[in-house]
Amino acid sequence: MDLDLIDHSILSALQRNGRLSNVQLAEQVGLSESACLRRVKLLEENGVIDRYVMLVNPAAVGKPSSVFVQVTLDGQQAEKLAAFEAAVQNVSEIMECYLLSGDCDYLLQVRVRDNADYVRVHEKLTALPGVLRVQTSFALRTVRRTTEIPLNTLNQ
Structure with a gap:
């Protein structure tokens, strides 16, 4: 369109x-x-508008911590990727999951209450099918957060 x-x-x-x-x-x-x-x-x-949603303030509902998790699988065969991708659908703390090129296979964004809460989620993540390695980074501060996709105007 x-x-x-x-x-x-x-x-x-x-x-x-x-x-x-x-x-x-x-x-x-x-x-x-x-x-x-x-x-x-x-x-x-035409699918340009995908859906309408309401955004919740994570801190207001007790999930202030954003954690980024790099996951490496023990192989990249289609069935291993599919099994992992199906399993992440059942981990409610995973807000986003991306298949990547580069050093790791997936990047996850996880929302948790605190470090102790992440330990619980980490156990879930390491039990997912095919997981070989998990590397975790805690966000210290949110500098920019938006859901608005930039649209180029016709004049530019």
């Missing part, structure tokens, strides 16, 4: 505030309400 400047404006506005009403969104992007709704529906139907 080719996105124009208005599509970019709609996406940017909704990324900043997914609770905007269609009336508010239409006003912000300079469209009539019906035209705005048609655009949003088209963006949804």
Whole structure:
């Protein structure tokens, strides 16, 4: 789908505030309400808008610590990767999991209460299928955290 400047404006506005009403969104992007709704529906139907979510403050729910975990498997055969990837779906503390190139196979972002809580999660991680090595780094401070994907405008 080719996105124009208005599509970019709609996406940017909704990324900043997914609770905007269609009336508010239409006003912000300079469209009539019906035209705005048609655009949003088209963006949804084409998979540009994946879903709508609410973000929780991790510290407010007792999970202030962000831990980054590099996982190396004992092999990279398709069945080993698939078994590991299926198993991580069942570890609720894993917020993100990426298959990587480079020195390790996967990078995980894990949310925990504190170091002691991470010890419990570490035991889960080392028990996952095919895990050979786990290397952990604790985030000391969040410098930037966003969910907003930058959209290039047509003018740039």
